[in-house]
Amino acid sequence: MKKIIPVLVVSILVLGTTLLWMTNSKFSMPVAEIVQLVVIILIVGFAVYLAVNRLRSVRRGEPAEDELSKKILQKASSFSFYASLYLWVAMIFVNDRIQLDTEVLIGTGILGMAVIWVVLVIFFKIRGIKHE
Amino acid sequence: MNNRIKELRARYDLTQEELAKRVGVRRETIVFLEKGKYNPSLKLAYDISRVLQSKIEEVFVFEPT
Numbered sequence: 001m002k003k004i005i006p007v008l009v010v011s012i013l014v015l016g017t018t019l020l021w022m023t024n025s026k027f028s029m030p031v032a033e034i035v036q037l038v039v040i041i042l043i044v045g046f047a048v049y050l051a052v053n054r055l056r057s058v059r060r061g062e063p064a065e066d067e068l069s070k071k072i073l074q075k076a077s078s079f080s081f082y083a084s085l086y087l088w089v090a091m092i093f094v095n096d097r098i099q100l101d102t103e104v105l106i107g108t109g110i111l112g113m114a115v116i117w118v119v120l121v122i123f124f125k126i127r128g129i130k131h132e
Numbered sequence: 133m134n135n136r137i138k139e140l141r142a143r144y145d146l147t148q149e150e151l152a153k154r155v156g157v158r159r160e161t162i163v164f165l166e167k168g169k170y171n172p173s174l175k176l177a178y179d180i181s182r183v184l185q186s187k188i189e190e191v192f193v194f195e196p197t
Contacts, residue, residue, distance in 0.1 A: 057158050057159075060149065060153075060159070061153055062149075062152055062153060062157070062158045062159065063156060063157065063158065066156070066157040066158050066161055067157065067161070067172070067173055067176060068157070068158070068160065068161040068164060068170055069158065069160070069161075127169070128164050128167070128169025128170050129169070129170055129171075130168070130169060130170065130171060
């Protein structure tokens with residue numbers, strides 16, 4: 001339960017900030033910003049899905065987290081750390097050729113890291129963790 | 133590593149949810165164990181064997197690769 005509340009608070013904050021961003025741009029956004037918005041909504045949706053899953057487990061009388069869910073998160077986090085390093089190298093390479101704004105570069109990098117993490121969590125949830 | 137959790141669970145008329153509650157894990161973990169997608173920790177293997185009233189080596193069969 002302790003870990004569910006921060007997930008929900010962060011999700012609400014992200015959605016609130018996104019709403020502010022949309023209001024500032026007066027709901028007329030270029031395609032790149034719409035893609036970013038969709039990715040943000042998908043990531044927040046995934047975080048809410050994880051929180052709801054934990055709540056359901058608690059209601060059934062099961063623990064919110066157990067050794068498998070912890071291992072999945074640990075493995076996804078460590079793999080996404082390695083993948084993020086390569087992502088940033090690729091971003092620097094791209095930035096040398098196409099001059100991007102600092103905010104765009106950092107924003108895309110952070111979103112990319114979040115996407116990698118979500119993809120890896122889903123991958124390990126489907127494939128499982130064997131031989132460890 | 134193979135296991136006989138599903139077979140032994142049926143013998144004692146336990147659902148996945150009941151077994152999960154008795155060993156203190158989520159039902160998802162029991163599903164993964166039965167499908168062979170996850171190798172449990174020694175403690176979890178011991179707890180499952182105890183609930184299924186069997187020896188650990190009767191529940192979990194190690195096959196060297």
